[in-house]
Amino acid sequence: MDPLRIAMICDFFHPNVGGVENHIYMLSAELIRRGHKVVVITHSHPPDRVGVRWILPGLKVYYIPFPTIASSATLPNFFTFLPYLRSILLRERITLVHGHASLSSLAHEGILHAHHMGVRTVFTDHSLFGFDDAASILTNKLLEGALCNVDGVICVSHTGRENTVLRAGYRFESKSAEVSSKRKFDPTIWHVIPNALVTEKFKPTLDRVADNTVTVVVLSRLAYRKGIDLLVATAPRICELFPNVRFVIGGDGPKLIDLLQMREKYLLQDQIILRGPVRHSDVRSVLAEGSIFLNTSLTESFGIAILEAACAGLYVVSTRVGGVPEVLPADMISFAHPEEDDVIRAMSEAIKIVSEGRHDPLSAHERVKSFYNWRDVAERTEHVYAGVMNSVPMTLYERIQRNLELGPYFGLIFVVILVVDCFFFQILEWTMPREDIDYVEFDWEQEKFEKVAREETMQAQEESSQRDSRDSDGGVRGF
Amino acid sequence: MADGEEREPTSPLSPVAPYPRPPIQRSRAPEFYGFVGWISTSLLFFLYIFWAILPEEWLEWLGITWYPSREWAILVPAYSVVLILLTYFTYWALAIYSTPPFNDLRTVTGPHSKAHFPDKMNPDPYLSAASPDAIPEMYDIPIGLVNRVLYGERPKGK
Amino acid sequence: MSSREWEKVLWKKHPYPDNYIPHTFLSSLRKNTNFKPYTYWPLVLAACSITQHLSTVFIFLATFIRIYDGSWDPRYLVWSSVAIFLLGYVIWEVLEYKTLGYLVKHADRAKTFKSSILVFLALMALSPVLRTLTAATSSDSIWALAACLFILNVLLADYGSLRPYGHTRDRLTSVLSMNAAISSSVVLASRLRDDLSVFALILFSVQLFALYPLVRTRLQVTDAFTYASITIFLPALSIYLHSSPTNIITLILGIVLVFITFVAPALLLWAQSYKNEIRGPWDVAVPQINTADH
Numbered sequence: 001m002d003p004l005r006i007a008m009i010c011d012f013f014h015p016n017v018g019g020v021e022n023h024i025y026m027l028s029a030e031l032i033r034r035g036h037k038v039v040v041i042t043h044s045h046p047p048d049r050v051g052v053r054w055i056l057p058g059l060k061v062y063y064i065p066f067p068t069i070a071s072s073a074t075l076p077n078f079f080t081f082l083p084y085l086r087s088i089l090l091r092e093r094i095t096l097v098h099g100h101a102s103l104s105s106l107a108h109e110g111i112l113h114a115h116h117m118g119v120r121t122v123f124t125d126h127s128l129f130g131f132d133d134a135a136s137i138l139t140n141k142l143l144e145g146a147l148c149n150v151d152g153v154i155c156v157s158h159t160g161r162e163n164t165v166l167r168a169g170y171r172f173e174s175k176s177a178e179v180s181s182k183r184k185f186d187p188t189i190w191h192v193i194p195n196a197l198v199t200e201k202f203k204p205t206l207d208r209v210a211d212n213t214v215t216v217v218v219l220s221r222l223a224y225r226k227g228i229d230l231l232v233a234t235a236p237r238i239c240e241l242f243p244n245v246r247f248v249i250g251g252d253g254p255k256l257i258d259l260l261q262m263r264e265k266y267l268l269q270d271q272i273i274l275r276g277p278v279r280h281s282d283v284r285s286v287l288a289e290g291s292i293f294l295n296t297s298l299t300e301s302f303g304i305a306i307l308e309a310a311c312a313g314l315y316v317v318s319t320r321v322g323g324v325p326e327v328l329p330a331d332m333i334s335f336a337h338p339e340e341d342d343v344i345r346a347m348s349e350a351i352k353i354v355s356e357g358r359h360d361p362l363s364a365h366e367r368v369k370s371f372y373n374w375r376d377v378a379e380r381t382e383h384v385y386a387g388v389m390n391s392v393p394m395t396l397y398e399r400i401q402r403n404l405e406l407g408p409y410f411g412l413i414f415v416v417i418l419v420v421d422c423f424f425f426q427i428l429e430w431t432m433p434r435e436d437i438d439y440v441e442f443d444w445e446q447e448k449f450e451k452v453a454r455e456e457t458m459q460a461q462e463e464s465s466q467r468d469s470r471d472s473d474g475g476v477r478g479f
Numbered sequence: 480m481a482d483g484e485e486r487e488p489t490s491p492l493s494p495v496a497p498y499p500r501p502p503i504q505r506s507r508a509p510e511f512y513g514f515v516g517w518i519s520t521s522l523l524f525f526l527y528i529f530w531a532i533l534p535e536e537w538l539e540w541l542g543i544t545w546y547p548s549r550e551w552a553i554l555v556p557a558y559s560v561v562l563i564l565l566t567y568f569t570y571w572a573l574a575i576y577s578t579p580p581f582n583d584l585r586t587v588t589g590p591h592s593k594a595h596f597p598d599k600m601n602p603d604p605y606l607s608a609a610s611p612d613a614i615p616e617m618y619d620i621p622i623g624l625v626n627r628v629l630y631g632e633r634p635k636g637k
Numbered sequence: 638m639s640s641r642e643w644e645k646v647l648w649k650k651h652p653y654p655d656n657y658i659p660h661t662f663l664s665s666l667r668k669n670t671n672f673k674p675y676t677y678w679p680l681v682l683a684a685c686s687i688t689q690h691l692s693t694v695f696i697f698l699a700t701f702i703r704i705y706d707g708s709w710d711p712r713y714l715v716w717s718s719v720a721i722f723l724l725g726y727v728i729w730e731v732l733e734y735k736t737l738g739y740l741v742k743h744a745d746r747a748k749t750f751k752s753s754i755l756v757f758l759a760l761m762a763l764s765p766v767l768r769t770l771t772a773a774t775s776s777d778s779i780w781a782l783a784a785c786l787f788i789l790n791v792l793l794a795d796y797g798s799l800r801p802y803g804h805t806r807d808r809l810t811s812v813l814s815m816n817a818a819i820s821s822s823v824v825l826a827s828r829l830r831d832d833l834s835v836f837a838l839i840l841f842s843v844q845l846f847a848l849y850p851l852v853r854t855r856l857q858v859t860d861a862f863t864y865a866s867i868t869i870f871l872p873a874l875s876i877y878l879h880s881s882p883t884n885i886i887t888l889i890l891g892i893v894l895v896f897i898t899f900v901a902p903a904l905l906l907w908a909q910s911y912k913n914e915i916r917g918p919w920d921v922a923v924p925q926i927n928t929a930d931h
Contacts (some may be wrong), residue, residue: 048589
């Protein structure tokens with residue numbers, strides 16, 4: 001397809017670490033490789049991560065100096081981002097905006113503003129939300145407003161898509177089959193594209209010492225939502241049932257104290273090893289210690305940790321929640337209900353499978369490699385982009401109509417926001433005219449980068465060899 | 480996999496957990512809190528309307544001899560609108576305040592950026608990233624390299 | 638390959654496009670899973686505790702007005718408080734006997750009387766202090782403060798019945814509620830002229846706001862008929878006490894009480910038809926942990 005100029009917009013990006021951050025980076029890198037031009041727009045990270053940075057392989061990142069309010073998200077306010085976004089989209093000649101993560105207000109604003117500049121929009125939702133607590137009700141309302149302006153939606157799992165469709169405010173009469181909604185529901189814009197992983201980074205270890213110890217690895221944030229209560233309840237019973245089992249637990253969080261207490265109470269210091277916080281680059285080395293990966297999460301939209309473990313050749317035991325059942329074929333994973341007895345049952349099964357040698361790490365790695373890679377993800381995302389670019393853009397009147405459908409009060413509020421946004425944009429057009437904008441004249445070219453990188457390296461080698469010889473001279477003289 | 484979740488047991492060999500899973504009893508207290516919230520907000524709304532628009536004689540007839548001055552019925556909403564506008568200006572002001580000037584080094588790099596550069600240059604990560612099937616690594620590209628790629632050759636003789 | 642049926646998995650390569658919506662879409666959606674419709678009369682009975690609580694607040698206010706304008710002698714109030722206390726204690730013992738099945742021990746009874754005499758004497762000794770507590774504050778502020786505290790009391794009060802297995806630890810909100818009511822009566826009492834009136838009013842407020850809720854939670858589980866008849870008596874008393882000053886207040890009070898007892902449960906029943914609770918695999922699961930061995 002024709003090269004596009006894409007702006008990824010999200011509150012969560014490097015130097016933060018996490019699933020969304022990594023997804024955006026890998027997708028952008030792969031799209032750049034496929035000949036598109038990609039910039040990322042995110043908020044700044046004080047003290048010195050502000051302005052424009054270039055990241056390998058030629059990804060331009062705009063760090064907008066907005067203060068964050070909670071967990072690295074900016075204030076949801078609908079308007080403040082517009083002046084920045086307008087300048088960036090115009091100077092980079094962006095044709096498509098891709099927002100990520102439903103808690104990112106920058107992404108929501110990007111989708112709201114993009115149509116002023118004739119830019120099309122895609123949104124990727126990475127997480128699952130409930131419907132019954134105050135925070136979800138509020139964020140779901142904001143999402144509802146954003147998603148009625150979007151041209152394409154991508155979710156990371158089928159369960160995630162069902163959840164996002166419901167959160168976007170579509171209520172269906174019948175439970176399944178003919179989706180007849182009170183609001184007009186366009187099924188063609190809802191896509192499912194899974195996450196992927198760099199399989200080369202998670203190779204199974206071959207030189208494992210052959211003894212009968214079975215090591216169970218747990219890598220997760222130690223929080224209630226990750227089901228650490230289940231782990232605390234089941235670990236001592238598993239250790240009692242199987243004296244040859246060893247737990248290696250990595251991660252940090254509020255539930256660490258419960259784990260420590262459990263270990264103290266049952267005197268399991270030599271069977272349960274706590275590793276503390278593990279950096280993402282060290283994940284593989286921790287995974288390499290074990291042969292079973294246990295995930296006790298209570299909610300999970302995709303479960304990238306499971307995939308990484310499976311790729312590293314571990315047999316996976318997981319609670320059957322959210323999108324987890326979709327991720328791996330049934331012979332690579334044992335499911336358990338989030339119940340103490342059932343987790344023990346699944347773990348016993350897994351320990352039996354692993355100690356009988358019925359799980360082959362190498363073939364598991366090869367299979368995961370054939371299931372998921374970023375190239376596929378980028379290709380499928382490209383298809384979404386192509387569909388969006390070929391669709392007919394909504395007119396302003398259509399947008400107002402769709403916003404009004406949101407509800408008698410909320411719809412009206414959103415229409416007011418939409419109209420105020422139009423006025424604000426016109427004011428910006430007048431105060432910061434397009435001809436005054438500093439347009440980007442030179443684009444990043446991969447061949448040129450290759451050439452320059454080779455030259456630089458050669459130069460650096462030359463210099464270092466000169467320096468070495470000089471140093472050795474100096475050393476002699478010094479004596 | 481229609482209804483797959485309900486039909487397919489997770490434990491075909493050793494069913495310890497009861498199947499299908501019994502529905503979880505959740506507390507019904509939120510229903511009542513919601514109901515009280517709904518009733519009281521609508522009540523408060525009507526009280527506000529009556530306070531704001533009823534003529535004074537009517538209120539006196541109702542036995543209300545004292546009530547807060549009615550100008551507050553306009554002032555409080557007016558103040559809150561201004562407060563919202565103020566939030567916008569404050570947010571912009573904070574954003575502008577934390578924008579470094581063009582000649583500030585922070586617009587390019589900074590002392591804390593060291594973590595974003597590769598710590599060993601051998602083998603050169605930039606060279607390997609330039610190859611077509613490299614695994615992308617999240618490293619900053621130094622501004623000199625960027626400028627050479629974007630704007631061409633460094634002038635001879637530095 | 639192309640004849641392959643669609644599956645809800647991500648690892649398999651499908652011939653279907655990414656925006657294919659299968660016929661099983663949203664089949665795991667569950668609506669109103671553990672929904673049990675309410676019936677009217679049990680709801681009315683549950684609303685009775687709210688009515689009773691509101692009535693006690695209004696009875697207290699009426700008593701305060703009477704003492705404030707001097708139409709009641711505080712000595713009568715002291716004597717009637719003592720009488721109510723004794724009567725309430727007898728009812729309490731009967732209820733304990735009915736619910737637990739054995740009589741209250743003699744030592745416990747002596748302890749109760751000892752502490753109640755202690756409270757009685759302490760209040761008596763403190764009443765001169767309490768009378769001058771807010772001497773420097775204007776009456777208008779006191780009325781506003783008392784109203785706020787009573788609203789807080791009504792909002793936070795524990796309207797539930799007694800938990801079956803002596804789960805007696807009070808929640809924070811119900812303790813806060815009681816404290817709000819007592820503080821409110823203290824600031825109101827500080828407007829009175831003589832020590833005896835202050836003493837009488839605070840004694841009465843302790844009866845109403847600290848002791849009566851204890852009896853009420855027990856009454857609620859014993860017998861629906863007695864409970865309902867008390868619910869008729871208390872509002873009637875509060876309306877009667879308020880009937881003399883102005884008729885409009887009586888009317889408003891009557892409307893509020895009828896609304897809470899009869900109309901609000903009906904509204905809740907009606908609102909049930911709009912209930913739409915959606916659950917699905919995306920919900921945060923509730924981990925089930927065997928509690929026996931912990």
